[in-house]
Amino acid sequence: MKQDFLDYISETFEFSEAELQEFEAALSIPLKKTIRVNTNKISIADFQKRALENNWTLTETSLWKNMFYIDRDDTSVALWHTLEHISGYFYVQELAASSSPYYMTDDTVDEGEYTILDMSASPGGKTTQLAEYYPNSLIIANEIDKTRMRQLHENLDRLGAKNSFVTNYDGRFLKNFPETFDKILLDAPCSGEGTAYKSDDALKYWNLKNIKQVAKLQFQLLESAFIALKVWGELVYSTCTLNRIENEEIINKLTDKYWDFFNIISLSDNLDTPLIRAWPHKNKTGWFFVVKLRKNSSFEIEIDTEKLQTHTQGFEKISRKDKKQISGYLKKSFWLKLSGKFYVYRNEVYYTEKNIDFFWEHFFLFKTGIKIGKLENGTFEPNFFLWTNFWVFEKKSIEVDKESINRLLRWEEVAMNNSTSDGHYQVSHNSFLAGMARIKNGKMKSVLESRFMRK
């Protein structure tokens, strides 16, 4: 119950009556909408230019370089149906919830080649953030819940996280791969109290019994992550809750068991409180807790070797013939040379630049890199995202007016000058690329998948 929650907070954090009132009032204040510019696809300056053209007001958040408050006068088109969103130029993300990857990276792009695990990844807000800050790293995005996978896949494709791979394990299983990952994010499943700013229901069923139940799982996940972390690797643990049971107490339990094997890395200037807790009434953000640690030595653990079985994948490595066909098409039509690896699932073609031999052998993969198109009767059909993920090619591009762009996004045909030959084209408007479309018999149609279509 909400009152139990308020009593817990006020007792645990020794709130005065005035602060408690301020805190309670803040719970029902809607948060300002924030977005993260995906600098893997567009520079902040270019995005600001585009926003200006659309009459969107972007205001810096003063926390992270690529997080902005966004205000729009005209909201007739939902934010996620805008061309910029569909093209993966930004991700709608709550400010505090975006903070764990920033603390992992110190808000700096790291070109190193690491093996990273995002242990509980859906819908992929933080995985795509990691892909942005570690562009050359291999990222395993793991999610237990198959119903939440589709959104994860879509976000990875849309934002162009081409070195990410999806798995579907209970995170507790991953301890069977000790000292495998250089960096691990455990954005843990939690009691959900931090969603109170979205709905009153979040606190309706708040009780300590539920919280202790979730905390048990959180500790098991954290321990599994800690075992899977390499020596000198870094682990960030976060939740969108404020209570201590799901936060400090989880870290304390790890300390009790492994005190000799890790250090907490301070995230604040105050060394007595090296963690970060974002409060609704102080920070004007959602609630969030982050802590970061570094493993400093090895320890023995017993591995269930049966679990390390070799897997047969649903994906196939592409045949030489198909690879030649796709590479030839991309080179001839778009001057695009892709030198990474191609995989095929049914007739869909996936692409990545990472070598995944170890994971190919030991993990069952649900996604290998990003989807770039499909093979239909032996012919390669590029998808909408190809142009935003590899947008250096300009050979076949065509300039259209704004109305045509809107028609394309609604999946309507645009009549073309009959002399334009059939085939796939990059479409641009006012020198901004605006999608990939196919021209057939003088008519242009977007190749955007119908689920992204603007209603």
Ligand SMILES: C[S@@+](CC[C@H](N)C(=O)[O-])C[C@H]1O[C@@H](n2cnc3c(N)ncnc32)[C@H](O)[C@@H]1O
């Ligand atoms: C807080 S959400 C993650 C949000 C995500 N990091 C993002 O930023 O988009 C926690 C996720 O953990 C998943 N989860 C729950 N139990 C799990 C388990 N035992 N192993 C792995 N993932 C789990 C949930 O399905 C949920 O998608």
